[in-house]
Amino acid sequence: MSDWKDICSARKSAQLASIPQEWIIQLPPETRTNVLDIPKDCGLLTTRELQITETTDVGILLRKLHSSEWSSEEVTIAFCKRSIIAQQLTNCLTEIFIERALQRARELDDTLKRTGKIVGPLHGLPISLKDQFAMxxxxxxxxxxxxxxxxxxxxCVLVEILYECGAVPFVRTNxxxxxxxxxxxxxxxxxxxxxxxxxxxxxxxxxxxAALIAMKGSPLGVGTDIGGSLRVPSSFCNLYALRPSYERLPYYGVVNPQEGQESISSVLGPMSNSMSGVKIFTKAIIDAKPWTKDPLALRKEWSEKEYCLSEHGGGKSLCFGMLWDNGISRPHPPLQRAMKITKAALEAAGxxxxxxxxxxxxxxxxNAEKIFCSDDDHDRRSQCELSGEPVIRMMSPIDDMQGHTMGESFSRSLVDKVGHRSAYDLWQLHKEKRELRKSHLEHWKKTSERTGTGRPVDAIISPTIAYTAAPHGLNTSASFYSAFSNALDLTACSFPVTFVDGELDVPQPPHPFRNHEDEAIFKLYSPDVFAGGxxxxxxxxxxQEEEAVISMAEIVDAALKVYSA
Structure with a gap:
């Protein structure tokens, strides 16, 4: 065994040692694929802890915390226990710091008891963080x-603000x-x-x-997105998530690959089982004036006027543009059905x-792919060389799946030069990106001729990726449905619609394939494999339309719930 493998083994052992032994559960057989009900059945959680962790509306959780109906300590213990269950079933965690979280929760409870006042809008709420958020x-x-x-x-600045807002960070995720x-x-x-x-x-x-929150092991989490990294896992796991615009939320101190690459910025955003979690988090962070801590954060306060859709007819008779097919990769049948459901729900709502x-x-x-590849993968290779670990080139758990891995050939075909780009070459990509953003803006504005509202389309609705959660290793490295929001810096919010149904989502006959990616995605679909996802x-x-996008996503979500009732 090489040294880097020994180091990994020791770190995994340390992670296991951070889990209280009394929280170790009897694991189900590998043949049990859906594990969502195990927290209810495993016997680790009390009736009250189940009630706490099954409360998916973050607004309700906060009301109970702020009224002292539930203490922060008991809520934190409940989510710590459930997160450990989630870890044993899905391997979703990296850092586990239970005692640190409980000490924080007790301090918040003591403050509320002594003063009768909450520390901030997120007082007492456990929040999980993606592994990037330095603590x-x-x-x-x-x-x-x-x-x-x-x-x-x-x-990092985000963690500083979470503490000021009264939150209780308790785990970080894989x-x-x-x-x-x-x-x-x-x-x-x-x-x-x-x-x-x-x-x-x-x-x-x-x-x-995404796996942790889907298991209800956290009421609210924070991820990041540079090409769909918030929205794709949220769509795969039945969650809500917001991809805000560049610099609207504070990113300073967040650890990132390709640090210094600011042509297409990574952004942070909330992930939750409810739209209330998305709104509450975003408003709390903006209300904390992040521009006083992060020099790049925009000085833009939360606008209730924008949330009330002042530029979108007050939210009455909205017009949405449905992106059925981007002309590059055709969505799988379940996504086509989800778009039809959403269209019908919105029309039924007026x-x-x-x-x-x-x-x-x-x-x-x-353009985006060329920017991302400008260092010829130097950043990743150099970090791997420090330990001797190999660069991961494919995600399949089966060694002979290389021929089936999607994405590499099509992505590389868009990158006409492989190698380090000069500063001048990168400047030309920036120039091209600016022109593409202007062109897309004009295209959007021109839709006012078709909406009937006197306004351009209020928002676009589309898949986040061309398929639902795929077998391990068979996911593509390119998402044309999500990445264009990052390249154009468009605010986006993912939301759940339905589940794959083998009887309704039947395979379609082959269509003329546009490229290798489109063909691979088409051949990937099987109702038996994807059913239930x-x-x-x-x-x-x-x-910079965070308030409006959150509000419109709430409207869509409400319409879907009424339509499905």
Whole structure:
């Protein structure tokens, strides 16, 4: 065994040692794929703890915490226990710091008891964090063997603000090596699975966070997104998530691959089982004036006027553009059905849905991919070389699956030069990106001729990726449905719609394939393999439209619930 494997083994052993022995449960057989009900049945959680952790509306949780009906300590214990159950079933965690979290919860309870006042809008609420969010004294490993043992000397700005808001950080969650993949696997902590079906991926790169929240092991989590890393795992795990615009929420101190790459910025955002969690988190962080701590954070206060959709007809008779097919990769049948359900629900609620015409998406994605590849993978390779661990080139758990792995050939075909790009070449990509953003903006504005509202389309609705949660290793490295929001800096919110139904979502006959990716995605679909998996979509608004996008996503979510009732 090589040295790097010994280091990984020791780190996994240390992680196991951080789990209280009395919280170890009897594991189900590997043949049991759906493990969502095990927290209820395993006997570890009390009736009250089940009541607490089954409360998915974050607003209700906070009301009970702020009124002292539930103490922060008991709520934190409940979610700590459930997160450990989730870890044993899906391998979703990295850092586990229970005592630290409980000490924080007790301090908050004491403050509320002594003063009668809450510390902040998130007072007492346990919040989980993706492994990127540096916390003083804890490792931020990011799936790299070489980063084991490196402890943060200070909290990142987001963590500072969470403490000021009264939150209780309690666990951090798993990521893929170097992050930029739709599967969560690394040599240090291993593979995270989807609790709806452990044979399927929970997505990436916020896949650990998605699996944890889907197991109700956390009421509210924070992930990051540079190409869909919040929205894809949320769609795979039946969650809500917000991809905000560049610099709206504070990113300073968050550990990231390709640090210094600011052509397409990574952003942080909330993930939750409820839209209330998305709104409450976003408003709390913005109300904390993050621009006073992060020099890049925009000085833009929360706007109740924008949340009330002042620029979108007050939320009455909205017009949505439905992106049925981007012309690059055709969505699987469950996603096509989800879009039809959403269209019918919105029309039943008095809104209008028109077809969205995709605009220069191959050029937009090609530009983004060239920017991401400008260092010729130097960043990832150099970090792996520090320990001797190999660079992970595929996510399949089966060695002979290489020929079936999607994404690499099509993505590389968009990158006309492989190698380091000069500063001048990168500037040209920036220039091209600026022109593409302007072109897309004009395309959007022109939809006012078709909406009937006198306004352009209020938001776009589309898949986050062309398929639902896929078998491990068979996920593509490219998402043309989500990544264009990052390239164009469009605010987006993912939301759940339905579940894959083998009888309703029958395979379709072959269509003329546009590229290798489209063909591979088509051949991937099998109702038996995908049955039961969550089906989610995303709502895409304009840049810096967080308040409006949250509000419109709430409208869509409400319409779906009424329609499905």
């Amino acid at each position: 003083k004294g804890l490792e931020t490993i990011m799936g790299y063997v070489a980063w084991i043992g490196k402890r943060a000397e200070s909290d 990521v893929p090596q170097a992050l930029m993949w739709w599967e969560t696997y690394n040599h240090v902590f291993g593979r995270t699975t989807n609790p709806y079906n452990r044979k399927l991926t929970s997505g990436g790169s916020s896949g650990g966070e 809104h209008k849905v028109i077809d969205w015409e995709p605009h220069r998406l191959v050029e937009i994605y090609g 969550p089906v989610g979509l995303q709502l895409i608004g304009g840049s």
